[in-house]
Amino acid sequence: MKYTIITGATSGIGYDLSKVFASNKHNLILVSRNKEKLETIKHTLSKEYLIDVLIFTCDLSRSEEINNLCENIISSKVQIEYLVNNAGVGSFGPFYKIPENEDLNIIDLNIRSLTHMTKVFLPYFVEKNHGGILNVSSTAAFSPGPYMAVYYSSKAYVLSLTEALREEVKNKDIKISVLCPGPTDTNFQNNAKVKKADFAKKSMMDSSTVATIAYDGFIKGKTIIIPGFNNKFLAFFSKILPRKLLIKIISKVNGV
Structure with a gap:
C-alpha cells in the first residue's frame, strides 16, 4: 500500500490536511x-x-529523532507516495527581545527538519520516478517580517528551496509544491503570541478551506499554492512595492 507522510498532523492545517488526504483514500x-x-x-x-x-x-x-523516525518508516517496508512537510512554529516580538532558544527552535523545526525529511525521501522518489512533496510555507515568505523576523525568513527559505527542487526534478514524475497560506484560524497565532492588527484578523481563512485548496493544487501539480484572493493580492504586490514601504505595511499587519 502507498502512504502519505504528514508532519505536524495533530492540529491546524496539518490536521485538516490529514483529513483531506484521508477523504481521498490516501493511507497515512x-x-x-x-x-x-x-x-x-x-x-x-x-x-x-x-x-x-x-x-x-x-x-x-531534534536531528537524532528525525533519524530514528526515518529509519523506522523505512524499516516498516511501506511504500511512500507523498511527503507533506507541515510542522512549523513561530515567535513574535522584537528580534533582540526574543529568547535565543525560541528563534533557534524555529530554524530547527521550520528549516532543518524540513530539509532533513526532504533529503531522505526525495532520493527515494527520484529512484522510483514517482511521488511528491508538499512543503508548507506562508505568505510571510514574500517579504521581510518585522517582529517575526526569523519566522518570515524561515518561510522564505521553504519557498526558495521548493522552487529550486521543482526545477531539478521537472523531467520526472514527481510533484513538488509549496503551500503559502496567509493568516489562518489555527492555534499557531496564539502559540506564537502573534498580535495581528484588527483588519488582518478579519481576513483569516478557515484551516479546512486552506487544506482543501492545498490538496487540490498539489494533486494538479501547481508549484506555488496561495489560498484566497487577499493572499494572492498580497503576494503579487509584495513583488512590486518598494521594499521600504512593504516593510512598513507588514509592521502594521503585525499590529505594531
Whole structure:
C-alpha cells in the first residue's frame, strides 16, 4: 500500500490536511510529538475513511529523532507516495527581545527538519520516478517580517528551496509544491503570541478551506499554492512595492 507522510498532523492545517488526504483514500503516516492526539486521530480517520493510519511520535526539532523516525518508516517496508512537510512554529516580538532558544527552535523545526525529511525521501522518489512533496510555507515568505523576523525568513527559505527542487526534478514524475497560506484560524497565532492588527484578523481563512485548496493544487501539480484572493493580492504586490514601504505595511499587519 502507498502512504502519505504528514508532519505536524495533530492540529491546524496539518490536521485538516490529514483529513483531506484521508477523504481521498490516501493511507497515512502521521507525525507529531503528541502521542495521545495521534492515537485519537488514527482511530477517527481509519474508522471514518476506511484507510490505514500509522503514527510516529517525534520531536522534529531534534536531528537524532528525525533519524530514528526515518529509519523506522523505512524499516516498516511501506511504500511512500507523498511527503507533506507541515510542522512549523513561530515567535513574535522584537528580534533582540526574543529568547535565543525560541528563534533557534524555529530554524530547527521550520528549516532543518524540513530539509532533513526532504533529503531522505526525495532520493527515494527520484529512484522510483514517482511521488511528491508538499512543503508548507506562508505568505510571510514574500517579504521581510518585522517582529517575526526569523519566522518570515524561515518561510522564505521553504519557498526558495521548493522552487529550486521543482526545477531539478521537472523531467520526472514527481510533484513538488509549496503551500503559502496567509493568516489562518489555527492555534499557531496564539502559540506564537502573534498580535495581528484588527483588519488582518478579519481576513483569516478557515484551516479546512486552506487544506482543501492545498490538496487540490498539489494533486494538479501547481508549484506555488496561495489560498484566497487577499493572499494572492498580497503576494503579487509584495513583488512590486518598494521594499521600504512593504516593510512598513507588514509592521502594521503585525499590529505594531
